Amino acid sequence: MPEPTALHGFPLSDLQRLFARHGVPAHQARLAFQALHRHGILEPERMPAISDKCRKFLRSWPPLPRLSLDAVHRAQDGTTKLRLKTLDGHMLEAVVIPANRRTTLCVSSQIGCAAGCAFCHTGTMGLTRNLDAWEIIEQYRIANEILAAPGQSQVANQKSRITNVVFMGMGEPLHNLASVVQACRVLNEDLGAGLSRRHIVVSTAGVGDRICSFWEQGVASLAVSLHATTDELRGQLAPLSRRWNLAALREILLSIPWRNRESVTVAYLLLDGLNGTRDDARRLAEWLKGLPAKLNLLEFNPYPGCRFRRTSPEKLAAFRQWLYEFGVFNTLRHSRGGDVLAACGQLAGRAPSR
Template sequence: MTALDLFDHDLPGLERVFERWGEKRFRARQVMNWLYKKGVTRFEEMTDLSAALRERLGREATAALPRIAAEQTSRDGTVKLLLELADGERVETVLMPDDGRVTQCVSTQVGCAMGCAFCRTGTLGLRRHLTAGEIVAQVVVGQARMGPDRRITNVVFMGMGEPLHNFDNVVRAFRILSSDHGLNITRRRLTVSTAGLADRIRRLPPEMLGSLAVSLNATTDEVRDRIMPVNRRFPIQELLEALRESPLPPRDRYTVEYVLLGGVNDSPDDARRLVKLLSHVRCKVNLIAYNPHGDSPFERPRPEAVEAFRKILLDKNFTATLRKSRGEDILAACGQLKAEEGGTLGG
């Protein structure tokens, strides 16, 4: 019998487990308090539970965390952890401290099936989905690594994998992370990235839509087909239609991410087409200067091209930010994650 992974359950799910066991529903809240508020994973230390319940948890459940197989620290303070899962598979997670805030980038799959031409993770192919518990456990490990004085304040589902390809597990992990009984990270500080799975966007619960970051990265289907194979299934107009028709809460906005590839999608004409494409989408734009790596032929855009692109958006009253790259020297920046075999971190 497979052991019950406590990290894999939100409060309602864990309450149902305890009801089946003949226990009171409030036991679920007690267990989640131990796991997420006190950081205790040893059942014998959960002293407000009965001895019989602790014994049963020891027999039938687990609260095991992935092992830190390797660690690298960047010049800018970014920390990249290579985590070994229970079956020996490995994923990377990145911790980014900055001005009293700590953002953690978590993985949702071992590898990725999307095959984006500029992304290092895509060269792995898809090995398997992560469970909700394996996604949540990355944050528990990250919090333990940062220590009690440096709280994880923001979580971005932007590590290895396409989050919406692993839809059910990502939705459940989102709810655990944002729950008062989980890690209690407000929804406005959670971001779920997607390469543009329009059918899954339409299925997202409304409370997650304001946390959605859509990687557009091109303004024509010809270019997007070439750099993002998902576009052949969900072309740009179909993707934008899914965004417009989804029930985005009134005060929320999508984030449209745009990786600027030198000489590919960073021209003034691209910027003007982007303005036109997004004119009826409630969104802000996050520009990302491409982070080079050895597995890709693309080049970083010229700084003046980046500024000219951004100015066109700003002049049309778009909120357009330029993401600051973190951890490039340890291959921890956007698009650079790739958990290598043999115990070494990507790179």
């Protein structure tokens, strides 16, 4: 098996094995991992506390690859979209979403996406390629670097480090399962980011045959997009749902032996005139029955050329009320960063037009 070159894309246990093969002690691998992921230092010369032998070993390696920061777009609400360039010249986007007690990073897992959801800007691009684990980790490192720069905090009590990661940027994470799980393992590690399963959310449009294997890894929480209560509409909105219809998806989720107090987030995007009737609320309540699910309603974020419209606040309130009547507690995720196309479903690796 060839040895890895992008060492910052590998979990600690892999690094320790690699270091051991080259005669470098395990505790030196821990110090190097800490420098990489706690402090964001990629150059062996700058790593604190590592031994001369470890530094020499790291210097014998090709320089660790990086993403380059191409543009930063800051929205009025403090949401910041980072446009990053890969070594092979592709653009991807990550979004820093500050709030009072947390700072969430929305990461991309692919360049483009093959899922082709009708309401999503990324879905119009098609798939170019999967991201490697190190390219996902780089989004985290660069976001922290920006947050740590003086004068960056625009929100009261904003954390100067990323506290949560959501895989809701460009790409369908379960279409790139191996790299996503590997990146989560790196982020989980206490010596590095220290983000537990509860602090990372992997969101899928419903890739049914990979949901269980993802869940078994135990590296992140799961969110599943529903967006419709009939197979016909869901098939139009999210083409991959034709393979795993509502009943099949529900069966898959019911088959999971959920851990204590664990739940799946079910995302439901409200689209004006399409999926917000009383019947939809009733069918949604029936679908959710028996699942350890939290329902998260989303507002649509328009992008240039899209054919969908956002539901009015009155219709949204009515839909929420019907859900309550049918016994479904729900939360509304407010749209953030829409003025710089940084909101959910708006990412496409392009600059907002001014």
